[in-house]
Amino acid sequence: MNTQATPTASADETLAQPTAAVIDGKAASARLLKEVTAEVASLAQQGVIPGLAVVLVGEDPASQVYVRNKLKRTVECGMQSFEHVLPSETREAELLALVARLNADPEVHGILVQLPLPTHIQEDAVLEAIDPAKDVDGFHRMNVGALVQGADALAPCTPTGCMRLLRDTFAERGGDLSGLHAVIIGRSNIVGKPMASLLLAANCSVTQLHSRSQNPAELCRQADIVVAAVGRPNMISADWIKPGAVVIDVGINRIAQSAEQSPTGKARTRLVGDVDFAAVSKIAGAITPVPGGVGPMTIACLLANTLTAARRQSA
Numbered sequence: 001m002n003t004q005a006t007p008t009a010s011a012d013e014t015l016a017q018p019t020a021a022v023i024d025g026k027a028a029s030a031r032l033l034k035e036v037t038a039e040v041a042s043l044a045q046q047g048v049i050p051g052l053a054v055v056l057v058g059e060d061p062a063s064q065v066y067v068r069n070k071l072k073r074t075v076e077c078g079m080q081s082f083e084h085v086l087p088s089e090t091r092e093a094e095l096l097a098l099v100a101r102l103n104a105d106p107e108v109h110g111i112l113v114q115l116p117l118p119t120h121i122q123e124d125a126v127l128e129a130i131d132p133a134k135d136v137d138g139f140h141r142m143n144v145g146a147l148v149q150g151a152d153a154l155a156p157c158t159p160t161g162c163m164r165l166l167r168d169t170f171a172e173r174g175g176d177l178s179g180l181h182a183v184i185i186g187r188s189n190i191v192g193k194p195m196a197s198l199l200l201a202a203n204c205s206v207t208q209l210h211s212r213s214q215n216p217a218e219l220c221r222q223a224d225i226v227v228a229a230v231g232r233p234n235m236i237s238a239d240w241i242k243p244g245a246v247v248i249d250v251g252i253n254r255i256a257q258s259a260e261q262s263p264t265g266k267a268r269t270r271l272v273g274d275v276d277f278a279a280v281s282k283i284a285g286a287i288t289p290v291p292g293g294v295g296p297m298t299i300a301c302l303l304a305n306t307l308t309a310a311r312r313q314s315a
Contacts, residue, residue, distance in 0.1 A: 020247070020284040023165050029296035032164065033077060036303050040078040043310060050310035051080035052110045052136065052303070053102045057095060057121065058088035063114045070112070073299050079306060082108060092121045096129050103131040109313055110136035110306035133313060136305040138194065147197045154305050159195040161297025162227060162248050163202065169246050169286050178203035183223035185209045185216070185236065185274070191229040191250055199225075216240075228274040238279040247280055247287040249273035250294050 040050055052074050056067045067083070074081040084098060095113075102108045111134045117123050127135075132142040138156040146153035167175035182204040186192040192208065199206045204225065209216045220226060220240040228236050229250035241247060251274030273290030281287050288294055 020281040021169075021286040022281075023169055023246075023248075023286050023288045023293060025161075025165065025288060025293040025296045028165055028168055029161075029300040032297070032300040032304060033073065036300070036307055037077045039307055043307070043314075044078065046314070048310055048314040049078070049080050049107075050109050050306050051082060051105075051107045052112065052306045053082040053084065053105075053108045055084045055086070055095070055098065055102075055111070055113045057086045057090050057114070058118050060116070063116075067114055070299055070302060073303060074306075077303050079303065080107060088118050090118075090121075092125065095121060095126055099126065099129045103129075103134065108134065109310035110134055110302075112137055112302065134309055136302055136309055138305070139189070144189075144194070147194055150197075150201050154309065155198060156190055156194045157298045157301040157305065158191050158250060158294060159198050160301040160305075161294055162195060162250065163198050164297060164301070165248060165288065165294070166225060166246065177225070179205070180224040181205045181207070181222060182225040182227065183207045183209060183220050184227045184229065185220065186227075186229035186231070186250075188229065195227055195229065199227075226275075230274050232274055233272045234274070234276040236275040236280065238276065238283045241280050241283045243283055244285040245283075247275055247284045248294060249275040249277070249288050249290050251275070252290060252295065 043050065054067050054070055056063055071081045071083055086095065099111065099113070102111050111130050113126055113130070115123060117126065127139045128141060130140055132140045135143055135154055138147070138154045143153045147155050166177060170177060177199070182199045184192055184195050184206065187208055187210045196206050196208050207219055209219060213219065217240045221242050223242060223245055225246050226236070226241065227248045227250065231251055231253065233251070233253035233255050253272050253274070254269045255272055257268050257270045271291050275287070277287065277289060
């Protein structure tokens with residue numbers, strides 16, 4: 001893949017660009033889950049079965065779907081699954097008490113508290129209560145600090161999944177990202193900031209764009225790698241992208257779809273990313289779709305983190 005293409009192109013050159021390679025997150029996720037399943041079976045022969053506890057507070061429909069998918073994949077990989085569903089009126093003290101019990105349970109190697117929590121519960125207090133060794137979401141300050149320092153840490157699942165997709169995409173370089181210029185759009189604690197740490201650890205030159213950045217499109221056009229994680233549908237247009245760049249779209253946005261646009265002829269909603277896929281795919285060298293790109297990697301990396309946590313706790 002040519003990631004060193006010139007940063008500008010005429011309209012005719014743009015039209016001549018081949019359609020970008022679509023980075024298949026489902027296939028990459030399946031490969032990772034196969035690896036995890038084999039390693040779980042090996043660990044089980046030593047008498048250790050990795051266990052993941054998922055805590056859901058309230059009845060948010062999206063969270064319920066996420067939790068259901070996580071639990072299903074956990075069992076399919078041969079791990080133990082522990083589900084704790086609490087009513088939305090659960091007090092913070094009750095949730096903290098549950099986390100303390102899970103911290104002390106030797107069969108639980110990973111703990112995930114599904115976000116967002118009800119507004120009367122302080123998310124930071126709950127996340128900080130999780131044993132860092134069992135923090136498979138990678139949100140505890142000790143894991144965040146270790147990641148920034150370049151130490152071995154349980155890293156957040158979505159950025160970890162992005163890194164795996166990038167290494168696969170740059171297979172012709174042996175997965176080596178050294179010297180490439182990466183631009184991250186967004187600076188959230190869940191994706192943007194840990195993504196920067198992981199890319200720096202991979203020896204990329206990293207630029208982080210956010211709401212106060214000046215000339216963001218111009219800065220983005222210099223990138224060999226673009227990671228969009230801002231939460232604005234179709235924000236990144238073709239004129240933000242250098243020809244041949246690799247584009248990782250983390251955004252998941254639900255927008256209205258008219259009856260004319262819908263294959264069923266009925267008005268409904270559809271998922272789109274932060275990147276204008278149709279336009280950018282004519283410029284980029286490779287791009288993740290939404291859905292089917294980064295999303296499937298998140299759960300796979302969660303289970304990989306749980307396996308890592310189980311190994312460390314049983315060593």
